[in-house]
Amino acid sequence: MASSNSYKLRCSIPGHEMDVRGLAAAVFPEGAFVSVSRDRTGRVWVPNSSLDKGFTEMHCMSGHSNFVSCVCVIAPNETYPRGLIATGGNDNNICVFTLDQPQPLYTLQGHKNTVCTLSSGKFGTLLSGSWDTTAKIWLNEKCMMTLQGHTAAVWAVIILPEQGLMLSGSADKTIKLWKAGRCERTFTGHEDCVRGLAVISSTEFFSCSNDTCIRRWLVTGECVQVYYSHTNYIYSLAVFPNSQDFISTGEDRSLRIWRKGECCQTIRLPAQSVWCCCLLPNGDIAVGASDGVIRIFTEAEDRMASAEDLQAFEDELSKATIDPTTGDLGDIKLEDLPGREHLNEPGNRDGQTRLIKDGQKVEAYQWSVSDGRWMKIGDVVGGSNQQTSKSVVYEGKEYDYVFTIDVNEGGPSMKLPYNVSDDPWLAAHNFLQKNDLSPMFLDQVANFIIENTKGHVVGPAQPSGGDPLTGGSRYVPGLGNDGPGFGADPFTGAGRYIPGSSSNDSAPSGVADPFTGKGAYSSAAQSQTQTNVYFPKTDGVTFEQVNAPQIIAKLKELNEGAPQEHKLSEEAMESLEGLLLVVCKTNSPEPPPTIQQISLLWKVSHWPEEIVFPVLDILRLAVRHPQVNESLCGEAEGVQLCNHLLSLMRPEGRPANQLLALRTLCNCFSGRHGRALLMSQRETILSRAADLAAVCNKNIHIALATLVLNYAGCLHSQPDLDAKAQCLSVASRALETVQDKEAIFRLLVALGTTVASDQTAQDLARSLGVSSQISRYSTVSEPSKVGECCQLVLKALH
Secondary structure (H helix, E strand, O other), X not given: OOEEEEEEEEEEEOOOOOOEEEEEEOOOOOOOEEEEEOOOEEEEEEEOOOOOOOEEEEEEEEOOOOOEEEEEEEOOOOOOOOOEEEEEXXXXXXXXXXXXXXXXXXXXXXXXXXXXXXXXXXHHOEEEEEOOXXXXXXXXXXXXXXXXXXXXXXXXXXXXXXXXXXEEEEOOOOEEEEEOOEEEXXXXXXXXXXXXXXXXXXXXXXXXXXXXXXXXXXXXXXXXXXXXXXXXXXXXXXXXXXOOOEEEEXXXXXEEEEEOOEEEEEEEOOOOOEEEEEEOOOOOEEEEEOOOOEEEEEEEHHHOOOHHHHHHHHHHHHOOEEOHXXXXXXXXXHHHOOOHHHHHOOOOOOOOEEEEEEOOEEEEXXXXXXXXXXXXXXXXXXXXXXXXXXXEEEOOEEEOEEEEEOOOOOOOOEEEXXXXXXXXXXXXXXXXXXXXXXXXXHHHHHHHHHHHOOOOOOOOOOOOOOOOOOOXXXXXXXXXXXOOOOOOOOOOOOOOOOOXXXXXXXXXXXXXXXXXXXXXXXXXXXXXXXXXOXXXXXXXXXXXXXXXXXXXXHHHHHHHOOOOOOOOOHHHHHXXXXXXXXXXOOOOOOOOOOHHHHHHHHHHOOOXXXXXXXXXXXXXXXXXXXXXXXXXXXXXXXHHHHHHXXXXXXXXXXXXXXXHHHHHXXXXXXXXXXXXXXXXXXXXXXXXXXXHHHOOOHHHHHXXXXXXXXXXXXHOOOOOHHHHHHHHHHHHHHHOOOOOHHHHHHHHHHHHHHHOOXXXXXXXXXXXXXXXXXXXXXXXXXXXXHHHHHHXXXXXXX
16 A cells, blocks of 8 residues: 555545544454543544545434533453443543444443543443542443543543553642552642643653653652643644654644654644544544544555545635634734745745735644645634634633623622533532622623623533532642651660560461461361362451550559640549550450540540550550440541541651550451441541551551551452452552561451452452452562462452
8 A cells, every 4th residue: 555655535424514523543343433522422433435535424322412422342252252342421421432332331320510522441340530639540340540640631541551550640730640549659840731741651751741841650659751842732642553653633623643752743624723643553543623633644555545536625624714812823923924925935844834825814834844835724813703613722621701790890800711512601600609699790790691692591500519610628638748767775775564565466277377376277277178268358467466564564654754734634534544454355344444434545545645554554455345346436426436546647747656546446357346446437437547568567467457457358248349459458568668577467367358249349449450459479489478368369360
């Protein structure tokens, strides 16, 4: 097949009634692709016969109640050998279609604002980004995780080839790298909204932005190249297979082809916004624009449009009007422009633009290297009062119009963003409410909107849900990662009391309980037919070890030097000592702890952080007792207990307090009220606990792993996929840093318990890259329980 050195038009497809916002190459039929539009439809296009260079619409997909903003293709599987199509829209939903049905197979709901970007990965994983500032991971019709961290709309998402790594780009000007639901790195450098992302390899990617530049990044954080050529917002990118060459489109009416780091060809289109692009398997390029037309460009001469059609395209382009205020042509001074004779001089590079005066007209031309001539790309006119595409960005979101409203003369002006799909009266009402303005202005503002949009109203209004971009008042725990390690004596430097020093932190393998080393783990453990004695483990693992005399001695020592307002009387000390003796023997015939003792323990647990650790050790033991568990973990006091322990678990806090707070939470699982409390506070507790994986302390790591394991055990028989997803995420994140073999073992058991007998959890674990992450432990020989358990988890995932 003959090939030219540059791309030329193959065909134009005027199939949509409004802006074409997304394109994706389909898996089947061969050469097909999918488009989505603001006309609320998606369409599948297939190539015509070889005698015709165009495409035919195979079918039209409907299902969204508002504009369709993005599309991606989900790879084939046994159930759907032709793959699936996912579309996201301004109705906040994601619709998933088969390739041959016009109605959705199912609809994914969960985002609180426009879904504007989608990406698919292995095992059917789908990643979405939204104006609600979040990205979400979907699997088997369920939202498995919500990625939170951006402060403005998430405009771009992509799943990297390496399992478990995902990227998101936002109107907050940053890009974030996610692994197992956690933000691993934030990339900064763009000076405006990040609009597009594209994968180069497992270690590199591109980004494009409203700042008119494209950046190439390493996943390790470095920006290794910046590309300049566009003169306005850049909306989309696509990378040629197995190379670093790529294409880009933007608000400067252009498609640009990049080879070896340079823009080697610029193709102007007769539409203001070139929203999207994709590469077809044969190397052709599809682009979608604000005029509703899809255009296909090719390097293959036998697929190029006829000379008549090429001339018609050039004529259409030459009749376009260019508004100089858009910046499409860079900074220009009309009064300094030369005449038509300037076109006799050849250009210096492909895509170079030149403006000339022709009488009272100003014309724009572009140099074509392949044709060796200047091609007219439009007439330059004054600033336009009418917008034809949705290209105004305000507070990280896209609008048809953003009006400046002056209600009070001399007062501050206010911004009123508006889409043509909105009801002008509702938009006016919301604007007045937001700015605390009198309802008497309603008619005035609504009529202003109607007049300035020429009465252009499409479809129903979208309800307002408050500020969709701030996530105000949402608590995101544990943002720090660094924490101090243990010294030789991590507490006071005096005495030798170390909580849990006579612990069961490492336990022998074999038929004994692999957690405590006590008794037989399972009566079937010695059976030749029973090969998995490790998981699922549904009974809680607790920290029972105690040295009561040492605890009391340290408590008395620290009480002597405590601030006067915290110092305990001799009677109070005796009460705490009595409580400790009772809770050390939870099945003791002695009288249970009194309300006064429990109240005293709660009060003293708020001692200054530098001296509170022996009290926390008593609290750890006490919550195992049924009466204490009910009293401190019940509905009235439970949340206070959780919040107090979470405050002690701050990554910058004291390691002793972090350790004992984690162990206390683990021991809360021993009672019904404690389990109910920890399950109700699961999201916050696990989020904070996960940050302690960065603290360099093996005992903290073992306690963290035990907490995850206890949650996994409680969730084993429950269909709560969100909760299981968090367990998988925290366990996976912890395995990145934890070195201690006992902690690793408990994390492996937690993973095994989470995925056991749950196909969806297994699919999610595979999509997070758990198999490749833990495979290195499958050959661990000492202790043998680590290698054995790892092999069983890998077996469950395959």
